[in-house]
Amino acid sequence: MAKPTVYDVAAHARVSIATVSRVLRRPDLVKDSTKEQVLAAVRALGYVPSASARGLAGRTTGVIGLYLPAIDGVDEAALDAAGEDGASATVRVVRDIPDSGSSRVRDLYYDEVLRGAQLEAWRQGFVLTIGVGHGGDPERMVRDMAGRVDGLLIVARSVPEEMLGQLSGSIPIVLIAGPRRGDSFDHVGVANREGMRALTAHIVSELGVRDPVYVFGPEGSPDDAERYAGFVAALASVGVDASALRTLRGDFRREGGRAVAAALVAEGRDALPRAVICGNDQMALGMLDEFGRAGVRVPTDVLVSGFDGIEETRLSSPRLTTVRQPMEELGRAAVRAMVDRLEAPDTAPITRRLPVEVLLRESTETVSD
Amino acid sequence: MAKPTVYDVAAHARVSIATVSRVLRRPDLVKDSTKEQVLAAVRALGYVPSASARGLAGRTTGVIGLYLPAIDGVDEAALDAAGEDGASATVRVVRDIPDSGSSRVRDLYYDEVLRGAQLEAWRQGFVLTIGVGHGGDPERMVRDMAGRVDGLLIVARSVPEEMLGQLSGSIPIVLIAGPRRGDSFDHVGVANREGMRALTAHIVSELGVRDPVYVFGPEGSPDDAERYAGFVAALASVGVDASALRTLRGDFRREGGRAVAAALVAEGRDALPRAVICGNDQMALGMLDEFGRAGVRVPTDVLVSGFDGIEETRLSSPRLTTVRQPMEELGRAAVRAMVDRLEAPDTAPITRRLPVEVLLRESTETVSD
């Protein structure tokens, strides 16, 4: 008993295959009584329509693809090793000492984007298929996905610019996050600039720090550039020339934040800046780590802020002031943009910019505050 | 310039479509020189094969589906509201007080399963498509998925038993977690029983508590039943009849744990059990919350343990002793099982049982320990 097809259902219900198809797609066009027969046959046979056939005939798959960049510490070698179920014990008992699990820190970022995309896709009648980069070239995977979906959502910078060009020739693409792409791609992003501007304004105006230090991420991050632009703008609006201020460079990772903080501490406690504004949360958390170790008090000795709003910022001590990006909403907006694009293929590029939220917490709290 | 097809490529390369197909699927059967021509044409045209057509012709989609149960607090109404991009502000600044974000607590469980499945699927040359239940009936979504994948991974109890029966008639199914299904389904699970047995043994033998109290989840959870069986077994092996011991009933949720703890406290401090062993982490965390509020000290006054190994257990104070399930590995193992099944459709049901890890932490630490 192979998988039943329309033909089987048609035969069973004593109608033509066209009628079966209609019952499933435009039920209103079919007489109630025949509809019943067909439905009964469907149930009896356990018929499930083939998406492949439907896709071929209808030239549309009902699938939206989401491509995410490589997951942090995915270790291919370890994966291979884990590949076989060794005869390992069923239970292992270990004394788990604090901090041993720090390697589990993962950016929840994409999980949330994924969740939002999935939810919205379903609401819109689409299915989501995901591809996650893994080290090397996105090439193969992205191409493969391109062949099986109606449209592709791509997280910024996870795919080389050139491939985007080619791809967009044959399939709609919506870019997620990253730099603004008013030009040639549909794009949903967040208000990086405005968020950092508001945060900086708070620190400068409310807290009276006129010489905050900005900590960059790795060279070439457009998100970081936008954030810094917001930083500069906030300062400019109170008459401070940001280019005269000191800046530091990290790498967007926690470890990098630690290093930057350590360097600062090494210069002497009295030389510490009054406020450190980091390009992302991970670096800020790293600085918190190191300042804590070194006995530098936050916020008493120095104010620290991050950007992104990852979960850990709520759990650090002190809790970290940050700018929360609406990740889940980002995924959702991307799907919406894609659906719009699919409905109107030849309209101008869609650009959506989502609002952010500045979360003021203890890491930037002052006495007078 | 519509999407190029095999015909376009064939014409461009001056060969037949059969040759184009061969170059892409069995390159070894084609002469090098012609292969070159075809590849060149593919590049020139930006050809991407249609997965639908391929699926139809080859009766296999190269897709594995993963169906996850409803996400905790998904609020459909809120989703609708969020549907339109209101003219909301770009930035909002709020003073974020501690604990305000407790609603964001989400079980990371499925995210990890998802990640593992995705990774392994790709390694095996498959693409993963995911479906997440949302409140109501899984029916429609699962059926839809069934039509577009080669096999379906289903998290236990997210789909009614009967539907599983039907489905498995037309498509391979691998159940994830939940009760053992040695019978009629392929299944990957974890060593619930053994894990709880080891944990209980530790508390009984090492810490000398011969009358721990077990806190159940909601009625009818097979996972919980297995865990309790482990609890009973551990006790039995030191000559204690667990059925004579007190048990409590929660609901697997944090709030439920709080309620249970509150009830216990209300009975009087001196009547407190010496150890409380919970069926999952959420309840244990809830108990920690309430004990903390009530001034009951953990582990001094009472020992508390959980089960699952969710992230929050590392961040609570005291950190929670628990049994960590290898979630990511669960997803990976499920995919592997599916691939095996696909390769050998008619072999006996596959059952994989993954080891767990008992993590001893401060919530069960005693002085003598």
Add this chain to the structure above:
DNA sequence: GTGAAAGCGCTAACAG
């Protein structure tokens, strides 16, 4: 090695 031709299961005109 390569080409011709027959489907894979479904949808969508087009008749009736």
Add this chain to the structure above:
DNA sequence: CTGTTAGCGCTTTCAC
């Protein structure tokens, strides 16, 4: 309202 009939783009014998 329902049936007939072309394909959709690709894989796969079967010949050559």
